[in-house]
Amino acid sequence: MSQKVLLTSDEINIILHRLACQLIENHLDFSDTILIGIQPRGTLFAKKIKSILEQEHKISDVKLGFLDITFFRDDFRRNEKPLEANRTEIDFLVEGKKIVFIDDVLYTGRSIRSALTAIQSFGRPSEIELLVLIDRRFSRHLPIQPDYRGRQVDAIGEEKVRVCWKEQHGEDVIYLEKQ
Amino acid sequence: MKTLSTNHLLGIKYITPSDIDLIFETTDHFKEVINRPIKKVPSLRDTTIANIFFENSTRTKLSFELAQKRLSADVISFSAAQSSVKKGETLIDTVNNILSMKVDMVVMRHSSPGASEFLSKHVKASIINAGDGAHEHPTQALLDTFTIREKLGEVGGKKVVIIGDILHSRVALSNIFALQMQGAEVRVCGPKSLIPKHIEKLGVKVENNLTKALEWCDVANMLRVQNERMEVSYFPNTREYSQQFGLTKEILDSLSKEIVVMHPGPINRGVEITSDVADSKQSVILEQVENGVAIRMAVIYLLASKL
Numbered sequence: 001m002s003q004k005v006l007l008t009s010d011e012i013n014i015i016l017h018r019l020a021c022q023l024i025e026n027h028l029d030f031s032d033t034i035l036i037g038i039q040p041r042g043t044l045f046a047k048k049i050k051s052i053l054e055q056e057h058k059i060s061d062v063k064l065g066f067l068d069i070t071f072f073r074d075d076f077r078r079n080e081k082p083l084e085a086n087r088t089e090i091d092f093l094v095e096g097k098k099i100v101f102i103d104d105v106l107y108t109g110r111s112i113r114s115a116l117t118a119i120q121s122f123g124r125p126s127e128i129e130l131l132v133l134i135d136r137r138f139s140r141h142l143p144i145q146p147d148y149r150g151r152q153v154d155a156i157g158e159e160k161v162r163v164c165w166k167e168q169h170g171e172d173v174i175y176l177e178k179q
Numbered sequence: 180m181k182t183l184s185t186n187h188l189l190g191i192k193y194i195t196p197s198d199i200d201l202i203f204e205t206t207d208h209f210k211e212v213i214n215r216p217i218k219k220v221p222s223l224r225d226t227t228i229a230n231i232f233f234e235n236s237t238r239t240k241l242s243f244e245l246a247q248k249r250l251s252a253d254v255i256s257f258s259a260a261q262s263s264v265k266k267g268e269t270l271i272d273t274v275n276n277i278l279s280m281k282v283d284m285v286v287m288r289h290s291s292p293g294a295s296e297f298l299s300k301h302v303k304a305s306i307i308n309a310g311d312g313a314h315e316h317p318t319q320a321l322l323d324t325f326t327i328r329e330k331l332g333e334v335g336g337k338k339v340v341i342i343g344d345i346l347h348s349r350v351a352l353s354n355i356f357a358l359q360m361q362g363a364e365v366r367v368c369g370p371k372s373l374i375p376k377h378i379e380k381l382g383v384k385v386e387n388n389l390t391k392a393l394e395w396c397d398v399a400n401m402l403r404v405q406n407e408r409m410e411v412s413y414f415p416n417t418r419e420y421s422q423q424f425g426l427t428k429e430i431l432d433s434l435s436k437e438i439v440v441m442h443p444g445p446i447n448r449g450v451e452i453t454s455d456v457a458d459s460k461q462s463v464i465l466e467q468v469e470n471g472v473a474i475r476m477a478v479i480y481l482l483a484s485k486l
Contacts, residue, residue, distance in 0.1 A: 071212065071220035071250075071480075082182045082484050085208040121217040 006134070006161065007151060007174040015150040019131060020052040022148050023100065026129075030062050033098045034125075038115055039068040039086035042103035044165050045133055049102060065090035067101075069114040095123030100147075104163045106132040109144035134161050134174065183481050187299045187306040190315035191356035199360060203325055205477035206470070213249060213473055223252035226483050228284045229277045232309070233259040233270075236288055238444050238468065239309050239319070243286050246475035252483075255282070270294065274302050283486050284479065287311075305482045313347050319443050320353035322474040324361055326467050327398055330439050335362030340392045342368045342424060343402030343451050346375050346413070350443045351402060355381055368392040369424055372413040373404075389424055393434055400441045401426055401452045421450050428455045439463055 007015070027033040030053070037046030043066050053059045070085040101115055112130060119125065131148040136155050155161060155176060162175045181201050185194055212220055228247050232240055240256070247254045257277070268276075274285060284305045287295050292314035299306040310316040324334050331337055339358050345351045345367045358365045359382060367374060368386045378385065386392040393399055404420060414420050426440065440452070440462045448454045457464060 068208070070208075071222045073222075076222050077484060077486060084181065085205060087208070088211055117221065121212075121215045121219075123216060 002178045004176045004178075005173060006153065006176045009166075009172040012133075012150075012172045012174065015133070016048055016052055017056070019133075019148050019150060020049055020057065023049070023053065023131070024057060024059070027098065027100075030059055032096075032126075033100060034063045034065060034092065034094060035100050035102055036090070036115075036119065037064065037066045038101055038103040038111060039066050039070075039088070041105070041163065042101075044167060045104050045163075046102040049131070063092055065092070067115055067118055069111055069118050072114040072118040074110060074114065090122050093123050094119060094125045096126050097123075099125040099128045101128060101130045103130075103132050105134045105136060105161050106130070106144070106146055106149075107136045107139050107161075109140045109142035112144050113142050133163065136161060182485065186482065186485050187295070187308075188317050188478055188482065189296045189299060189306065189308050191317050191320050191353045191360065192315070194317075196360050199321070199324075199357065202321060202474065202477050202481065203328065205481060206325055206473045209249075209476040209480070210470070210473040213469075213476070219249050219251060221251045222480060223247070223250040223483050226250075226284065226486070227253040227255070227280075227282045228286060228479070229274075229282045230254065230256040230309075231274065231277065231285055231287045232257065233287070233289045233294075234310065236309070238471070239288065239316075242468070242471040243307075243309060243318075243475050246472050246479055249472070250476055250480060250483075252284075252479070255280075270298065271301050274298060274304075278302055278304055284483065305486060307478060307482065310349055313349050313352070315353045315356075316349040316443075317353050317357075318471070318475055318478060319350050320357035321478070322467055322471045323350075323354055323400065323441060323443065324357045324363075325474055326441065326463050326470050327363075327439070328361075329466070329470070330463055331397060334358065337363045337398060338366070338396045339363050339398045339400060340366045340368050340386065340396040341400045341402060342389065342392065342426070344373045344404045344413075345369050345378065345402070346373045347405040348402050350400075354400060355383055366392060366395065369402075370414045370420065389426075390430060390433075393426075393430065393438060396438055398439045398441060399426065400443070402443065403445060403447055403451060417450055425450060426452045426456050428453060428459065431456055431459070431461065437461060441467060443467070 037043040050062045050064045053062050066089045068086040068088040070083050129147040132146045133150040135149040135152045137152050160177045164173050166172050183198050286307045286309050288309040289311050292312035294311045295306050295308035328334050341351050355365050366384045366386050442464050
């Protein structure tokens with residue numbers, strides 16, 4: 001297996017700050033906006049964005065929830081591995097709010113399709129945007145594109161993008177791995 | 180990634196402690212789902228489930244149907260009273276006819292112990308036992324122990340007494356297995372005529388005095404006297420039964436600690452439990468019903484993922 005560093009810790013840091021600023025451009029004080037981290041891998045990334053918004057841009061009380069899409073996926077019984085659910089934590093009404101889905105990697109678009117269905121269980125948002133750290137261009141199965149992207153990557157099918165966070169893996173780094 | 184060790188849920192004695200852990204973890208997620216404004220998920224939209232009830236049921240049948248519908252499964256329900264069973268059709272023929280309509284899973288209640296195990300060996304579908312005679316009622320035991328876990332933090336180390344008609348109760352047997360599997364201590368209490376012989380061999384102590392049993396326990400699971408299964412009289416009369424084994428507010432208040440009161444339903448108010456106990460804050464009877472839907476969603480979801 002070969003491994004190539006896609007983004008280093010410093011590069012990730014710059015991208016996180018840029019994405020936070022882009023969000024502020026569109027959402028200003030975030031009073032009508034809810035950030036939703038997609039379980040499991042979008043949650044830590046979403047927490048980091050929230051922390052930058054609150055600590056460095058002094059935006060108070062940014063609402064953040066976590067959405068699990070397991071029961072809304074379209075590959076139930078089609079996947080070799082059984083699907084394992086995660087916790088959904090959405091303690092507020094999303095009716096009429098602007099939602100920003102946050103996930104680490106956008107690949108086929110099927111997770112986001114599931115998330116679009118799942119969020120409707122909590123009300124009808126006025127609009128939904130998508131923020132991703134890595135956009136795997138040319139890999140989409142569905143017509144879904146991000147509104148905010150960290151880095152666009154041309155990766156072929158058997159390649160894998162692995163996102164590591166300091167809190168879980170010891171350092172912030174993103175690899176492109178080839179089996 | 181975790182999965183159940185079995186393709187059917189025939190009884191608690193056929194599953195493992197890690198199966199119970201997985202079912203409970205999944206139930207936690209479904210409990211969150213059924214408290215959303217929209218309580219439905221699309222997971223099982225290509226799954227068809229038949230509910231075959233050869234015995235009467237209100238709660239279990241409704242609970243299973245609701246669980247299946249909240250998972251978006253297609254559901255067909257069948258009661259023996261309105262079926263060809265009355266015309267002499269055998270169990271296997273009835274079920275095979277239903278399965279030829281491309282049914283993936285069968286939830287069955289039957290008056291004969293072992294009916295669902297028999298079925299699992301003869302038909303190609305995932306079978307869930309919704310009660311077979313006086314044998315097992317696994318989803319009831321799962322929801323009872325899930326409710327204890329939710330109320331008291333964990334099941335392990337807790338003292339649970341099952342009170343009433345143990346002899347005719349599938350709920351008692353499944354509860355004994357499920358509680359012991361999760362590390363709880365179990366006693367049974369009731370008239371001697373309604374306690375099965377040799378029940379001690381299951382590792383269960385027998386207590387004939389209600390107050391002593393209640394003083395000992397953290398949780399009291401009150402069972403109904405199953406008159407429909409009694410061909411002879413097991414105690415002089417209902418009044419005497421309720422005087423000796425009925426749970427009243429006076430007894431509950433006289434105990435040195437607050438215990439949790441459970442009942443699998445249907446309740447015979449004034450016989451095994453008085454109304455003020457059934458409706459008291461120590462009673463978790465309605466929580467049991469709510470958890471029943473979430474437990475059944477988890478069991479169906481986990482079994483369906485193995486189809």
